[in-house]
Amino acid sequence: MNKEQPNNPLHGIKLKDIVQHLVDFYGWEVLGERIRIKCFNENPSIKSSLTFLRKTPWAREKVEALFLKTPKQ
Template sequence: MTNTTAQPRNPLHGKTLEALVTELADFYGWEGLGERINIRCFTHDPSVSSSLKFLRKTPWARDKVESLYLFMLRDTRRAERGF
């Protein structure tokens, strides 16, 4: 038996940082992402690879990306239900 715990209700479980950045960039666009999280890797010549380099070394910025991702999920689910 393995000692891993399933996290079925955690939307971040199993998601890579690359997947988060890609989904956010697809949803908001780089300009919109830079407006919501004002960090240079999103506002000046943004790309997934340059963003990942910065985010992997900067825990506070990674936390902001994760928070925005969760907000995006809540917002899209709310819109789907018509609230």
């Protein structure tokens, strides 16, 4: 693990990989129910979600928190 961020479980994981894992695990419909943001409920796509999440810190925090609670394969 990197010495600069030894306690950051998300260090080195791309936002795209986080969103893709959540979509694969939950699907768009369930993901939209768990995190109520428009980009997951109306015409969802990875690209539009990434654009929104990069500009909206509170939404990104919710997505990252759900990712940490989600079982990894």
